Amino acid sequence: MLLVLAAELTRGGDRSRPLQLVRAAVDAGVDIAILLYGIRAYPLLDPTPIGDVDIEALADQLSMIPPIEGPSEPYRPIREGVNMALEYGYEGDAVIAVFWSAGRQPRVPVWLQGIYADNAGIGWHLVLTRPSPPRWIHRVVGEYDDRLHVIRKTTSMQKMLARILSA
Amino acid sequence: MSKRPADIVFVLDSSISMGKSFSDFRPSKVKAAAEIAARISRTRIFGHRDRVGVIIFYAFVVPLLHPTSSYEAVVRTLSRLGYTGEGSALGDAIIEAVKMLRRTQRPRLVVVFSDGELNVGSPLELAALYASNSGVRLCIATIGYEDRIRLAERLRMLQAKGLVEWRNATSMQKLESETARCIGGILASSISG
Numbered sequence: 045m046l047l048v049l050a051a052e053l054t055r056g057g058d059r060s061r062p063l064q065l066v067r068a069a070v071d072a073g074v075d076i077a078i079l080l081y082g083i084r085a086y087p088l089l090d091p092t093p094i095g096d097v098d099i100e101a102l103a104d105q106l107s108m109i110p111p112i113e114g115p116s117e118p119y120r121p122i123r124e125g126v127n128m129a130l131e132y133g134y135e136g137d138a139v140i141a142v143f144w145s146a147g148r149q150p151r152v153p154v155w156l157q158g159i160y161a162d163n164a165g166i167g168w169h170l171v172l173t174r175p176s177p178p179r180w181i182h183r184v185v186g187e188y189d190d191r192l193h194v195i196r197k198t199t200s201m202q203k204m205l206a207r208i209l210s211a
Numbered sequence: 212m213s214k215r216p217a218d219i220v221f222v223l224d225s226s227i228s229m230g231k232s233f234s235d236f237r238p239s240k241v242k243a244a245a246e247i248a249a250r251i252s253r254t255r256i257f258g259h260r261d262r263v264g265v266i267i268f269y270a271f272v273v274p275l276l277h278p279t280s281s282y283e284a285v286v287r288t289l290s291r292l293g294y295t296g297e298g299s300a301l302g303d304a305i306i307e308a309v310k311m312l313r314r315t316q317r318p319r320l321v322v323v324f325s326d327g328e329l330n331v332g333s334p335l336e337l338a339a340l341y342a343s344n345s346g347v348r349l350c351i352a353t354i355g356y357e358d359r360i361r362l363a364e365r366l367r368m369l370q371a372k373g374l375v376e377w378r379n380a381t382s383m384q385k386l387e388s389e390t391a392r393c394i395g396g397i398l399a400s401s402i403s404g
Contacts, residue, residue, distance in 0.1 A: 053337070086306055086333045089344045090313070105344075109336045131313065 045209070046075045046091050046129055046138035050121030051106070052145060053080040054114040058173040059106045061195060062143050065171075066099055068201040072209065077128055078102070081142075082112045085124035091132045118144045118184075119157035122168050126161050136165030141208055143171045146178050155186030169193060169208050216260040217318040217398050218278040220308040221248040223292060224301070224325035226269040230294025233326075233354060235383050240354050244324035245289040247387045251322075251394065252285045259398075264311055265289060270298025270331050272307045278315065300332035301325060301362075305339070309347045318401035319347045322394060324386075327353040327360035327379075335365055339374040348401065350376045350393040352386055 047069055049062040059080075066076060076097055078089040088105065089097070121142050129138035140161065142154070154170055161168045170185060171193045185192050190211065193204055223229075229241040236243035248265075255261040262278035263285045273295075276288045305321060312319040321342060329335055342349045353360050357379045360366070369375040376393050380386035 053333075080333075080337060084303075084333075086303075086337055086341070087310075088337060088341050092344075105340045108340065110334050112334060 046077060046132070046134040047209070048077045048079060048125040048129065048138060048140040050079040050081055050085065050125065050140065050142040052082070052116050052143065053086070053109070053112050054082045054116045055111045056145050056147055057111065057116065058143060058145060061171070061173050063099065063103055063106065064201045065141065065205055066094070066097065066102070068205045069094055072205065074209070077125070079121045079124055080109070081116060081118070081121045082114060083117055083120070085120040087124070087128065090128065091134065115148055115150070116144060117150050117152060118142045118170060119150065119152045119154050122154065122157045122161055126164050126166050129166050130164060139167035139169065139208055139211070141169045141171055143173055145173050146181065149180050150184060153186065154184050155188050158188065158191070167211055169211070171195060171204070214259060215318060216262070217320055217401070218262045218264070218312055218315045219255060219320045219322060219394065220264040220266060220278065220311055221252070222266045222268065222304045222308050222321060222323045223248065224299060224323070225267045225292060225295040226299045226328065227294055227297055228326050228328060234381050236354060239294060240326060241292060241294050243383055244354065245292045247383060247390065248324065249286050249289045250387060251391055253282055254391065255394070256280055256282045256285070266304055266308050266311070267292060267295065268300050268304035269296040270300055272300055272304045274307060274311060277311060298331045299325070299328040301329040302333035302335050302338040305349065306333060306341055309342050309345050312347055313345070318398055320394060320397055321347055321349050322390065323349070323351040325351065325353055326355050327362040327366070329362055335362060336369065339369050343374050348376070348397045349374065350378070350390065350397060352390045352393070353377070353379045354386060355379070356381060
C-alpha cells in the first residue's frame with residue numbers, strides 16, 4: 045500500500061506533522077511518497093518502501109527548502125498524488141493525507157477533486173494542523189466529514205494513521 | 212568499467228533574457244545553448260548510445276521530446292527553439308525533467324542551460340532534492356558573469372551538498388567543454404558507482 049503525505053510549502057505551513065506520521069508508519073510496512081504544495085503540488089519523494097526512507101535526512105531536506113508565497117490549494121496534492129499512484133501502479137491501493145493549516149478558504153473544494161481519487165480507488169484525507177476547523181470547512185469537504193482529521197494536543201498520530209489506513 | 216548507456220534530458224531556459232545575445236552567444240543565448248546541446252547530443256548518442264530528451268521553460272514548462280536515440284529528432288527539436296516569454300520556472304522545469312526520466316532503468320541525468328534566473332514556481336532546493344531522491348543527477352550550466360548570476364549563492368550551496376554540479380561560462384566554447392566534462396564525469400561516476 046502507498047501512503048502519500050502532502051505538506052504545505054507556503055509560509056505558515058507545518059512540515060513537522062507529516063514527518064510525525066511517517067515515523068508512526070514505520071511499522072506499518074507501507075510505501076511512502078512525499079509532496080509539497082502551495083498553489084501547485086510538487087513531489088519531493090516518489091513511492092519508496094518505508095524501510096528505505098531515512099527520516100532524519102528527510103527532516104533535513106524539509107528544513108532546507110525555503111517557503112513559497114501562498115495561497116495553499118489542498119486539492120492540488122490530491123490530483124498530483126492520484127497521478128503519481130496511478131503512474132506507479134498503486135490503483136486501488138493508495139491513500140493520500142493532505143496536511144493543511146486551513147488559513148483561508150481554497151478556490152477549489154477538496155471534495156470535488158476527491159471524486160478523481162475515489163474513481164481511481166484511492167483514499168484521501170484532510171488533516172488540519174489547527175486545533176479546530178474553520179466555519180467554512182463543510183464547503184471544502186462536503187459530505188466527507190469522515191475524511192477530515194484535526195490535530196489537537198492530545199492527538200495520537202498512531203491512532204490517526206490507523207484511521208487513515210483503514211478507511 | 213562497462214559503458215552503460217544513459218538517458219539525458221536537456222532543459223533549456225527560453226525566457227526573455229535568454230533571447231538576448233551575450234559575448235559570442237549569438238544570435239541569442241537560447242539559440243547558442245540549443246546549438247551546444249545539439250553538438251553534445253551527437254557525441255552522446257553516437258559515441259555512448261545514450262538517449263536524449265528536451266524540455267524548455269519560461270514561466271511555464273514545455274516538454275518537447277522524450278529521451279530518444281534519434282539524433283535527427285533531437286536536432287529537429289532544438290533547431291526550432293527561440294525565446295518564448297516572460298518568467299523563469301527553473302525548479303518546475305527540473306521537476307518535469309525528473310518525471311520524464313521516471314520510467315527508465317538507465318543512469319539518468321538532467322542538464323540545464325540557463326542564465327540563472329528563477330522567479331516563479333517551485334524553489335530550486337526542492338527540485339534538486341527531488342532529483343537526488345529519485346537518483347537523477349543534475350548538471351546546471353549558466354551563461355554570464357558569475358557575480359551577476361542571481362542564483363549563484365544557492366547553486367554554490369547545492370553544489371557543496373552534492374546535489375548539483377554547477378558550471379558557469381562566458382563563452383560558447385567554454386560552456387560546451389565544461390558541460391561535456393560535467394556530463395562525462397557524472398556518468399562515469401554513475402557507472403562505476
